[in-house]
Amino acid sequence: MSKLKLASYWAAACGGCDVAILDINEKIIDLANVADIVFWPLAVDFKYADVEAYADGYIDVCLFHGAIRNSEGEHIAKLLRQKSKVLVAFGSCAIAGGIPGLANFKRRDDILDRVYIQSDSTQNPERVFPVTRYQVLEGELELPEFYKEVKCLADVVDVDYFMPGCPPTATQVWAVIQVIASGNLPPKGAFVGCSNKTMCDECEREKTEKKVKKFYRPHEIMVDPKKCLLEQGLTCMGPVTRAGCGNQCTSANLPCRGCYGPVDGVIDQGAKYISALASVVDADTPEEADRIISEIVDPAGTFYRYGLPGSLLRRAK
Amino acid sequence: MKRITIDPITRLEGHGRIEIFLDDSGAVENCYFQIPELRGFEKFCEGRPAEEVPQIVSRICGV
Numbered sequence: 001m002s003k004l005k006l007a008s009y010w011a012a013a014c015g016g017c018d019v020a021i022l023d024i025n026e027k028i029i030d031l032a033n034v035a036d037i038v039f040w041p042l043a044v045d046f047k048y049a050d051v052e053a054y055a056d057g058y059i060d061v062c063l064f065h066g067a068i069r070n071s072e073g074e075h076i077a078k079l080l081r082q083k084s085k086v087l088v089a090f091g092s093c094a095i096a097g098g099i100p101g102l103a104n105f106k107r108r109d110d111i112l113d114r115v116y117i118q119s120d121s122t123q124n125p126e127r128v129f130p131v132t133r134y135q136v137l138e139g140e141l142e143l144p145e146f147y148k149e150v151k152c153l154a155d156v157v158d159v160d161y162f163m164p165g166c167p168p169t170a171t172q173v174w175a176v177i178q179v180i181a182s183g184n185l186p187p188k189g190a191f192v193g194c195s196n197k198t199m200c201d202e203c204e205r206e207k208t209e210k211k212v213k214k215f216y217r218p219h220e221i222m223v224d225p226k227k228c229l230l231e232q233g234l235t236c237m238g239p240v241t242r243a244g245c246g247n248q249c250t251s252a253n254l255p256c257r258g259c260y261g262p263v264d265g266v267i268d269q270g271a272k273y274i275s276a277l278a279s280v281v282d283a284d285t286p287e288e289a290d291r292i293i294s295e296i297v298d299p300a301g302t303f304y305r306y307g308l309p310g311s312l313l314r315r316a317k
Numbered sequence: 318m319k320r321i322t323i324d325p326i327t328r329l330e331g332h333g334r335i336e337i338f339l340d341d342s343g344a345v346e347n348c349y350f351q352i353p354e355l356r357g358f359e360k361f362c363e364g365r366p367a368e369e370v371p372q373i374v375s376r377i378c379g380v
Contacts, residue, residue, distance in 0.1 A: 012356055015330040016379020041327045042380070048324050072332070072353050099376040102361040111357035119359050130355070138318060138338035138346055144353045167379065218368050257372065297366045305369075 004060045004181060006031075007039035007051075008090075009080055011073035012100040012150065013066030016167040017091040018042035021063070023170035024177075034181040035061075039080075048076070051083055059084040061180055063163075067093040067100045067309065068151040071132075072144035081157040086185070088192075092166040092259050094153040096310025099166070101150045104308045104315035105301065108148045150309045161186065163193045166259035166306055169245055194244030196264050199256050202243040207231065211282035215295045223253045230255075230280060235302055240272040259306045268312040270303035318346065330380035 008018060018040070022028065038059055039046045062084035068074050081087050092098035103111060116122060116129055134141045153159055163176060172193035179185070179192070186192060195202070207228045216233045223229065229236040229250060236255035242263045249256050262269040277296075283289035296302070304311055319339040326333040332354035340346045358377055362370055 010332075012354065014376045014379035016376065019379055041325050042330070043328060045327045047327075069356060070353070099373055100356045102365075102373070103357045105364070106357065106360045111355075111360040114360040114363075115355065115357060136347070136349065139320060141336060141349055141351065143351060146355055166376070217366065257369075298364060298369070301365050302369070305373075 004035040005038045006035040007059045007062040011066030012069035017065035020167035024174045061086045063090040065091045067097045070144040074156045086160045088161045089153045089159045090163045092306040096307035101309040149315045152310045162191045164260040197243045199238035199241045210280035239276045257305045273303045330378045
């Protein structure tokens with residue numbers, strides 16, 4: 001069997017997904033035995049022109065990280081879709097917008113103003129903003145269009161598989177590469193490198209009846225390292241988050257922030273979490289319920305931390 | 318005038334493009350470095366609780 005042709009690309013991303021691939025450590029040698037890299041800006045010097053020259057379907061598997069923030073991201077997503085047999089939305093950003101998706105709580109013009117005018121390190125008295133076309137003496141320069149909102153990969157192209165996590169853990173990355181190399185591909189649309197249970201199902205903290213009288217911020221309490229974080233009044237997203245990360249945050253006494261997204265069948269992780277909270281708040285009166293819930297700081301930015309563009313809300317108006 | 322486009326620049330975190338313009342003799346007339354990527358952490362960190370910010374801004378660069 002000939003070697004797989006593998007591509008990895010980032011749109012609006014941080015590179016952490018690429019590093020998660022490198023975090024398979026010495027198994028990268030085994031990867032080289034089964035796959036040739038044909039495009040991977042983080043690690044290898046291929047250009048967009050090289051990808052454009054490939055025949056359609058030339059790439060066997062493309063791992064696409066990052067959200068679609070601008071016209072370049074969308075253009076490259078479409079190019080890689082055309083050139084790839086299998087396209088994987090790899091990581092929270094590609095699947096649901098991820099951290100860059102928090103920008104959908106803000107207006108486009110306010111983001112540009114904050115970055116290019118108000119930021120302390122910027123001196124821009126002429127109020128120059130990026131433009132898509134700019135004439136210089138020698139010719140015309142182009143920049144991508146900064147979209148009004150962040151999109152998910154599946155909003156702009158057909159996606160074959162989804163691999164969640166911010167980033168996906170290295171052990172899951174390696175497991176998925178082995179599955180791909182074996183040729184035994186799961187059904188189209190499957191979530192891979194994860195479980196379909198919730199974080200709570202795999203969490204070993206002691207759980208009793210959840211009765212929350214007060215929600216705390218981390219500095220307001222000493223966290224009991226053995227007990228359920230939600231029962232202690234921390235807004236842990238474990239009840240509504242797909243397992244697969246190895247419970248890294250909760251193991252470090254940090255409440256889950258939901259980076260693996262919801263389990264199959266749940267279309268809005270934040271709404272599901274609001275429903276979960278409603279069942280754990282221990283209030284005797286509506287006024288007390290209001291008080292307890294109102295103590296949660298930044299509920300929208302917490303419940304939709306990694307998935308606002310992929311949620312039912314998509315964006316603030 | 319000849320134009321050389323290096324797109325993308327590679328083996329670093331982030332997006333970049335370099336446009337080089339050569340004169341008729343082949344010498345570099347001018348060179349432009351462009352960053353076609355903006356996410357806007359400066360803005361979307363506003364309103365987030367201070368204790369959450371380290372986890373958010375660690376996604377500026379994961380390399």
